[in-house]
Amino acid sequence: MTVEPGVAITGVGVVSAAVTGDSAALGAFLAAPSAPADAALGAGALAALVDPAEARRLSRVCHLTVAAARLALRESGVDPAAGLGLIVGTEFGDLGSTHAFADGFLARGPAGLSALLFPNTVMNTMVATTAIAVGAREMALTLNAPTVGGELAVARAAAAVASGRVPAVLAGGVDELDPVVEHELTRLGLGAECRGEGAAFVVLEPRAAARARGATVLGEVRAAAWRALPARPWGVGRARCSYAIDAALKAAGARPGDVGWVYASGSRDEARDRWEQAVLDAALGPAPPVSALGRLLGRHAGLGVLRVAAGAWTARSGLLPVVNGTTGVARVRPGRGLVHGLARGGAHVALLVDAA
Amino acid sequence: MKPVVVTGLGAVSPYGAGVVAYWKGLAAGVCTIRDLTLIETDGFRCRIGAEVPGPLAGSARRTRADRLAIAAAGEALEDAGLGARDRRAAALVVGAVGGGMLEAEAWYWRGGARPACLSAVRAMLPSAHAETLSSRFALGGPRHTVVTACSSGAVALAEAAELIADGVVDVALAGGVDAVTRICFMGFNALKLLDPVPCRPFDRERRGMSIGEGAGFMVLESRARARARGAHVYATLAGHGMTTDAFHVTAPEPDGDGMVRAMTAALRQAGAAPAEVRYANAHGTGTPQNDRIEGRALARVFGEGGLLVSSSKSMIGHTMAAAGSLEAIATVLALEHGVVPPTANLATPDPDVPFDCVPRVSRGVPLACAISNSFGFGGQNVTLLFRRGPA
Numbered sequence: 001m002t003v004e005p006g007v008a009i010t011g012v013g014v015v016s017a018a019v020t021g022d023s024a025a026l027g028a029f030l031a032a033p034s035a036p037a038d039a040a041l042g043a044g045a046l047a048a049l050v051d052p053a054e055a056r057r058l059s060r061v062c063h064l065t066v067a068a069a070r071l072a073l074r075e076s077g078v079d080p081a082a083g084l085g086l087i088v089g090t091e092f093g094d095l096g097s098t099h100a101f102a103d104g105f106l107a108r109g110p111a112g113l114s115a116l117l118f119p120n121t122v123m124n125t126m127v128a129t130t131a132i133a134v135g136a137r138e139m140a141l142t143l144n145a146p147t148v149g150g151e152l153a154v155a156r157a158a159a160a161v162a163s164g165r166v167p168a169v170l171a172g173g174v175d176e177l178d179p180v181v182e183h184e185l186t187r188l189g190l191g192a193e194c195r196g197e198g199a200a201f202v203v204l205e206p207r208a209a210a211r212a213r214g215a216t217v218l219g220e221v222r223a224a225a226w227r228a229l230p231a232r233p234w235g236v237g238r239a240r241c242s243y244a245i246d247a248a249l250k251a252a253g254a255r256p257g258d259v260g261w262v263y264a265s266g267s268r269d270e271a272r273d274r275w276e277q278a279v280l281d282a283a284l285g286p287a288p289p290v291s292a293l294g295r296l297l298g299r300h301a302g303l304g305v306l307r308v309a310a311g312a313w314t315a316r317s318g319l320l321p322v323v324n325g326t327t328g329v330a331r332v333r334p335g336r337g338l339v340h341g342l343a344r345g346g347a348h349v350a351l352l353v354d355a356a
Numbered sequence: 357m358k359p360v361v362v363t364g365l366g367a368v369s370p371y372g373a374g375v376v377a378y379w380k381g382l383a384a385g386v387c388t389i390r391d392l393t394l395i396e397t398d399g400f401r402c403r404i405g406a407e408v409p410g411p412l413a414g415s416a417r418r419t420r421a422d423r424l425a426i427a428a429a430g431e432a433l434e435d436a437g438l439g440a441r442d443r444r445a446a447a448l449v450v451g452a453v454g455g456g457m458l459e460a461e462a463w464y465w466r467g468g469a470r471p472a473c474l475s476a477v478r479a480m481l482p483s484a485h486a487e488t489l490s491s492r493f494a495l496g497g498p499r500h501t502v503v504t505a506c507s508s509g510a511v512a513l514a515e516a517a518e519l520i521a522d523g524v525v526d527v528a529l530a531g532g533v534d535a536v537t538r539i540c541f542m543g544f545n546a547l548k549l550l551d552p553v554p555c556r557p558f559d560r561e562r563r564g565m566s567i568g569e570g571a572g573f574m575v576l577e578s579r580a581r582a583r584a585r586g587a588h589v590y591a592t593l594a595g596h597g598m599t600t601d602a603f604h605v606t607a608p609e610p611d612g613d614g615m616v617r618a619m620t621a622a623l624r625q626a627g628a629a630p631a632e633v634r635y636a637n638a639h640g641t642g643t644p645q646n647d648r649i650e651g652r653a654l655a656r657v658f659g660e661g662g663l664l665v666s667s668s669k670s671m672i673g674h675t676m677a678a679a680g681s682l683e684a685i686a687t688v689l690a691l692e693h694g695v696v697p698p699t700a701n702l703a704t705p706d707p708d709v710p711f712d713c714v715p716r717v718s719r720g721v722p723l724a725c726a727i728s729n730s731f732g733f734g735g736q737n738v739t740l741l742f743r744r745g746p747a
Contacts, residue, residue, distance in 0.1 A: 071419040086600070091481070093503075104466060105542055110399045113725040119541030119605045119733055122453055123482060123503040128734025131602040138613070140600040140736060141511065144452070153502060163522050186476045228448065228499035231485040243496060245529050302731040341456065347499065 006207035007158045008217040008356065011076025013068040013172075014307040015049065017041045018297050022075040023218050026306070027313050031322040031329060039196045039298045040177055057128055061199075065126040065288040066133045068199035068302070069170055073134055076168075076203035077215055080135040083167035086127055087141045087157045087323040088174060089301045093123035126174055129238045132195045140167045146234075146267060148341035149173050150304025154202060155224035158171035158351070162203050168209075173200035173301030179227045191255035196298020200305035207356075217356035219312020222336065224351045228278070231346035233348030236275040244285035244350040245338065249283075252352050256284045259352075260333035261320050263307040265300040265341045266292030273349025276342045289320055289332050296323045304341055304349075311339045357521040359594070361746055363573030364436025365586040365685050366428040370406035370477045370568055370672045373413065373427055375435070378682070379689045382697040383718045387671050389554035389566045394420075394458070396537045402550035405536055405672030406568035416486070421535040421571075424678075425485045426492055427530055428571035433493060435586060436575035438527065440494060447497040448490050449516045451508030451532035452482030453677040454540060460744045482677075485533055497525045503677075505732030506639075508532050509572060510714025510740055514596040516576050523636030526581045535675035547606065551571030555642030555674075556701040557667035558651070558713040565641040568673025572681035574688075579746055581703070591688045593740060593746035594725075595628065598620025601735020608646060609735060612653030613723055618737040619657045619727065626741045628725055630658045633741070635696050636711075636727040637687040638669025641674055650729065651709030661711035664721065667713070670700040680730035684740050687728040689746040694722050 017036035019029035020296035042062070049067035050058070058066060065088065070339050073133070078084065098122030104112035119125055124142040138158065143152050157171035176197040185193070210217050225247035232236035247254065264279060266273045267290025273292075279288060293310065294303055314320050318334035334355060341349035367374065370388035371381035381388065388406045397403035414423040433443065460480035478484060483501040490499050498519055504511045509532020516530035535600055544550045544567060551564035561746075575633075582589055597618035603609040621631060636658075654665060668686050675682055690696050695718050702715040728740045 016394070085698055089527075101543070102461070102539065105538075110545065113542050114545040115546040115548075118539075121543060123738065124505050124732070124734050125605065127504075128605045128736075131600045134603070135602055137600050137602045137617075139516075139598040140734070144481060144501045144503050146481065146483060152606065156500065159455065159518075159522070159524075163518070167517070190589050219666065220711055226498050226500065228486075228490040230491075230494070231487075232491050233484060245400055265422070276461075300412060307524050320655075345483075346490065347483075347487075 003294055007161045007204050007221045007289060008207040009202050009209040009218060009219045009312050010205055010210050011217045012071040013049060013201040014075055015064050015068040016297060022047050023163040023309060025105050030310055030313055030321050033296060033327045035206045035296050037290055041115045041197055053312035059094050059097045060121050061174060062129040064127050064199040065130050065174045069130045069134055069172060072201035072203050073170060078091040078168045078203055078205060083138050084136040085160055085166040085169040086131050086136040087136040087153045087169055087171045088127050089143045089145060089153035091146050091149055091175050091229025091301050094120040094125050097303055099180060112149060136170060141261045145343060145347050146345060147299055147343040148304055148347050148349050149301035151339060151341035152226055154305055154308045155226050155349050157204050157222040158224040161206060165268050168203060168205040170201055172199060173305045174199035175300035177300055194267050194295055194299050198300055198302040200302040202309055219315050220354050220356055222352040222354050223248040226349045229346040229348045234344050234345055236271045237346055240282040242279045245283035246353050251329055256301035258336050259288050259338045260335055261288050261314055262290045263311050263339045264290050264292050265294060267294035272344055279342060289330055292323055295325060307339050308353060310352060311337055315355040316352055358523060359579040359592060360517045360576050361582050361592050362519045362531040362574050362576055362590040362688055363582050364421060364432040366415045366426045366432030366573040368408055368428045368687055369570040369682060370411050375429060382668060382671060382686055385556050385698045385700050385716055385718060390674050394536050395541055400545050402545055402552045407536060407568055408569055408665055416552055419459050419479050421454060421456055421533050422485055422488045424571040425489060425533040429489050429573045432529060432573040432575050432629060438575060438595060442527060443493055445497045445525060446493045446495050447519045447528035448499045449512040449528060449530040450486040450501045451512035451677045451680060452485050452501055453503055453505060453508055454534045454537045455478045455482040455484055457537040458535050495501045497686055502563045505734060506737040507680050507730035507732035507738045508675055508677035510684060510730035510738040511598060512597055513574060513681060513684055513740060516736055517593050517596060517668055518585055520578050527577040529573060529575055532583055532677040533571035533664040534569055534678050536567060536569045539589045540676060543562055549643050551642060553616060554701050555670060557640035557670050557699055558647050558704050558706055558709045560646060560704045560706045564643050566673040568675040570675040570678045572678050572685050573725050587714040589746040591691050591742040591744055594743045594747060595622040595626030595741040599737045603735050606733050607616045608649045608731060613709035614735050614737045615650060615653035616656050622727060622739040622741040629739060632725045633658060633663055633727055634723050635664045635690055637683045638665050638667050639729045639731045640669055648708045655710055659717040663719045664696050664713040665713050666697055680738060684728045687726050687742055690724055691723050691742055694720060696721050
């Protein structure tokens, strides 16, 4: 969908093992990227972000979500009372609480069931708790997608803002590392993929509204599209079609050559990564420089949103983190680039991001 | 914005497979809530629910919820007369909560022992249904899975309507699906929200809800496209409203403000006056709190006694993510047939719900405009407003 005359990014919030903070903190990290010592987020980083009394009522993944959402909202200066939507992408939701709920029953029968844990077994629990925490009272969605939930949330939010249905949207992604999932994926031979955890949010609003209230515009989403590529469930596709990229370019009136850089969703799932490269080649021809932060930070739904915020930084600075064996920063053409998501099963998302 | 119409319906409900069986059961006021057989219920206060009768169509290697979804989605596509070429660019929006949790639970209950199958990790996700459906029916347009708890199916329809209204696509398959799961059954038991006897929405003696399962899908398309190909138009999805209470993770906001905003937004988008709406297919769970607050919210928007209100959940239980879409189908069929399905098990109307809630027997009433309400944990409110025919 076209998002002209422009959807502005006015706030960024990231909570991850590698970087926690707003757009300035993210920019500092991207300018000198390095892998975190541990893919899991330490408890100390979380403790500083949410009031202890409130934190006690939140599961860990809800805690991550609320913290990142507040960081983004604070940077944007958007007033939720003026109308705020909330869209969160996730792959596994609050699976930790689901295990705990089931384990209570398995240990003690019906008497072991926790009425407090049950709501967390529903995947929209992060949205529910965050809506309460920040006062988001317009449309609120949880989008479930394997590996591209974050990109999808931003794309859907950009469409909502562009259509005028909601004045501003807090769009984010979140996942946490889950020992049962990690164990089973490894047992199924899928453990080579680099997984991580964290939450990231951006605040999107109409460019005109952002400027009218004097907000700093960190970047813009110029077009967003999501499609289903032919693939079996959880499989990789063979056709080199690129529906979402094609739709985004068309919506923006752009040509493949206008894309100066790409943030791809590469994450060491080699079959999927080869498929993504084929899709990018088919859509863009001679490949622009590609960054795959997933190889550095581990894949989780927050990463897709972090990559959108990183795209805004690259569009402004002309710098692109390079993660290919070694880490560093490359100079690229400032301005328009592509944030790309492609999941096993064919979920395909493309966002054209530009400087303000 | 492009007008959006309904051209295909598909349902698998506790009455069995197919829209015909679904409507026949609803119109006759048949309650399908009885002892659960799919899951263990020993030691629980409530042991009943509404299950889809077997045998299910499709491969037993698929999850139960996937099989429900495939059957309902296939019926909707066939009903709309969409061929392979039509489907190639069609959007797919699925509302889901439990995913393949029923099968994942069976694996987890065994201590996570082998055989570990990919479905134990992968197919338990709500998004698995959308992957299955787009692969099975070769749907290549925008695809996403929404999880808004008990309003998921209705949100899926609203999302698809927005994609069409905004010109992103001309046609979409959308709906919700859920199978009975242990987690859901145990959780609502733990919250003491289940009635040990079949639920009695809007009854003064109601004690809670009954769980159910099913799948409901619609084909939505732009009115222009439907007209151009001569498709039968059941109804126009003229308006919708999606709001959030931002109040509590399980309890609705006591004054029903979020519900009121959803209904008002749907009316506004449709350009409809409250008096035009003659029927509300209520969320109507049968919990004391929900029904009282929904009744209050309906009265604030439509005035006391201003319309007929009934609850499909009294007959098919609360089908979770499928509820919003199955009840939207009931609303569309009520418009189509001029018949309001009843609220089963309603013996003593609650004076706190100031409406004619159509007790036990369906009512023949010419209808031009009706709404379907769906509300979910986290205060996730959706109202869909339908007009009869192509409007």
